[in-house]
Amino acid sequence: MALPPRRATDALAAELFAPLLRPQPPGAGWRAVSHDAEQGLCLTLAQGDRVLLVEFEPRDESVDCYARTRRFNVCVRPRFAGPDLTEAERRLVLGVVAAVRQREGLLPVLADAPAAPPEGRAAVREVSAARVLVPEGRNQYYLNPYAGCMIGCPFCYVGPRADLSRALDGQAPRAWGRWVDVKVDAPEVLRREVRGLPPGPVRMSPILTDPYQPIERTYRITRQCLEILLEAGFSPVVLTRGARVVEDLDLLARFPRAAVGLSIPTDDDAVRRRFEPGADPVDARIDALARCRAAGLRTFVAVQPMLPMDPARLVALTAPHAHVARIDRMYALDRVAHLYDGAGCPEAMTDAFFERTGAALAAGYAARGVHVDALDDLDALLGP
Numbered sequence: 303m304a305l306p307p308r309r310a311t312d313a314l315a316a317e318l319f320a321p322l323l324r325p326q327p328p329g330a331g332w333r334a335v336s337h338d339a340e341q342g343l344c345l346t347l348a349q350g351d352r353v354l355l356v357e358f359e360p361r362d363e364s365v366d367c368y369a370r371t372r373r374f375n376v377c378v379r380p381r382f383a384g385p386d387l388t389e390a391e392r393r394l395v396l397g398v399v400a401a402v403r404q405r406e407g408l409l410p411v412l413a414d415a416p417a418a419p420p421e422g423r424a425a426v427r428e429v430s431a432a433r434v435l436v437p438e439g440r441n442q443y444y445l446n447p448y449a450g451c452m453i454g455c456p457f458c459y460v461g462p463r464a465d466l467s468r469a470l471d472g473q474a475p476r477a478w479g480r481w482v483d484v485k486v487d488a489p490e491v492l493r494r495e496v497r498g499l500p501p502g503p504v505r506m507s508p509i510l511t512d513p514y515q516p517i518e519r520t521y522r523i524t525r526q527c528l529e530i531l532l533e534a535g536f537s538p539v540v541l542t543r544g545a546r547v548v549e550d551l552d553l554l555a556r557f558p559r560a561a562v563g564l565s566i567p568t569d570d571d572a573v574r575r576r577f578e579p580g581a582d583p584v585d586a587r588i589d590a591l592a593r594c595r596a597a598g599l600r601t602f603v604a605v606q607p608m609l610p611m612d613p614a615r616l617v618a619l620t621a622p623h624a625h626v627a628r629i630d631r632m633y634a635l636d637r638v639a640h641l642y643d644g645a646g647c648p649e650a651m652t653d654a655f656f657e658r659t660g661a662a663l664a665a666g667y668a669a670r671g672v673h674v675d676a677l678d679d680l681d682a683l684l685g686p
């Protein structure tokens with residue numbers, strides 16, 4: 303059977319970063335461990351355990367960033383917890399920026415077209431995947447079974463970056479939440495990739511997609527990828543807003559090491575309906591978390607981004623079912639101020655709210671024996 307088209311972005315990113323992706327001799331110092339073109343353009347550089355993520359977003363002079371090229375804002379951060387960039391690392395990143403400045407003219411010029419309105423028909427596109435398992439340093443990987451997410455949370459941070467990738471691929475702009483690319487050959491590609499890579503933890507999924515969004519019921523790409531990871535000895539770390547993760551409990555429970563997290567950013571389903579209207583109800587997600595723990599999996603709750611809530615109640619509802627909690631605030635508030643206004647709770651978008659609520663959650667989870675962690679170290683999350 304003929305495969306659907308491969309997106310142009312993978313080849314464009316490989317061309318843009320070509321001088322930086324050349325194999326380095328052993329002991330040469332920094333090396334590029336991976337590049338990605340699904341959520342903007344990213345390059346991951348590593349030297350031993352130190353990993354830097356260099357991200358290229360559409361140029362916007364109103365936004366602070368590390369450096370700018372003619373077309374991009376460049377952001378850089380250590381991928382795992384650690385100190386700020388050293389002088390040598392700053393020079394390294396400036397070298398990367400200079401290389402991109404020289405080559406960005408190779409990228410297509412983008413049309414300045416408005417996004418289709420949210421009420422437009424959703425676009426499901428079958429695509430062929432160039433790569434599936436992406437190394438992120440420290441023998442960890444991430445895997446996106448899909449690109450795009452039809453849960454469509456209005457606060458989702460990835461929308462503008464994914465828009466850039468779609469535009470580079472020549473796709474018409476569409477509102478976030480109204481499109482998804484299905485990597486129909488991802489299981490086949492993954493089966494080839496795992497043969498040449500050392501097993502390790504695999505994040506499914508970081509932010510570009512949700513592995514248990516409704517379309518998974520039709521395509522089962524996530525499930526097929528899990529089956530291959532199980533055979534090959536890799537350890538999945540799944541994070542979802544979809545209660546249907548329990549449909550794969552039989553499979554997940556067969557991994558020697560696997561972790562499942564549910565994003566549950568509020569205890570109040572009225573808040574959920576306003577801020578995450580496409581996601582499953584709060585009680586369904588708590589029930590899914592409980593069933594994952596009862597099945598013997600390592601479990602975590604991601605209170606991220608903190609939405610209006612009663613923190614003591616959220617802790618009481620979730621702590622019995624989670625080994626670990628991750629807590630974080632809302633960013634890019636200007637994009638979602640209307641949601642807070644509509645909910646009549648503008649105070650919940652202040653620094654004071656995030657500090658107070660974060661402290662109450664952290665203390666509540668700690669008092670119940672739930673470890674609060676940034677979840678960078680997946681081996682620690684997975685346990686022995």
Ligand code: SF4
Pocket residue numbers: 451452453454455458459509510511512543
């Ligand atoms: S479920 Fe996750 S990936 Fe999907 S829109 Fe919401 S925040 Fe974004």
